Amino acid sequence: MRREEIMQAAIRVFAARGYHAAKVSEIVKEAGVAQGTFYLYFQSKQAIFGEIIENFLRLLSGALTDWQVQEIDSLERLKEDLRGIGLRMSGVMVENQEVTRIFFEEALAVHPTFNKLVSDFYDRVVRILNAVHQICFERGIYRHQNFTVLSYAILGMVERVVYQYIVRGGLTVEEAEPVIHDLIEITMHGASRQLGKE
Structure with a gap:
């Protein structure tokens, strides 16, 4: 319980101050604990920041875990799957x-260790998307194209x-739902009146 309280306090401090400006003394003050208590659970500011990012990426990855990509058999099924993932x-x-x-504004600028965490996450997502694109091509849903470029464009x-x-x-x-809908429609059909749905 105390560990989680310190984590939540660190999140608030990092979000308000940024990683480099934030101090352990500010985190413990926010958490209402002694500085020694912080070091019972975390070795350093970098360690707690890394755990925050890892936990966040784990939650995001969980949204993709149960995606049954082999069951995609139509454009409508693909859109339905993407809608569910987008909502999660x-x-x-x-x-x-x-x-x-913190993830979007701090993670890549803090330390090479965090760059690798983020890069590994994106690599996993791209592998999943590439597999989906290949299945969609084989089943006549997609035309042939550079699927890796498509994956990074979507990301x-x-x-x-x-x-x-x-x-x-x-x-x-x-x-979020109408925004997700628009993202899916743009991904599937682009902005063209001829290719897209009016």
Whole structure:
């Protein structure tokens, strides 16, 4: 319980101050514990920051864990799957808005260790997306294209939308659904009137 209280205090301090400006003394003050208590649970500021990021990435990865990609047999099924994943991921980010802000604004700029954590996460997501693209191509849902480029394009689009609507805009779970719908439609059909749905 005390460990979790310190973690939550660290999240608030990192979100408000940024990693580099934040001090362990500020974290323990926020948590209402002695500085020695902090070091019973965490070796350093870097250690607690790393655990916060790892936990967040684990929650996001969980949204993809049960995706039965072999069952995708139509464009509508793919859209339905993506909608469910989008809602689960947005739920994680909305419920953890301070950590989401820390992730997007701090994680890559703090330490090479965290760069690897984030890179490994994105590599896993790209592998999953590439597998989905290949299945969709084999089943006539997608045309042939560079699936890795497509995967990174999707990630880039999602990242920017998340930053704008959740990190900066304070989007709620209820408000996320139409945004997810638009992301899926743009991913599947682009912006063209001829290719997309009006």
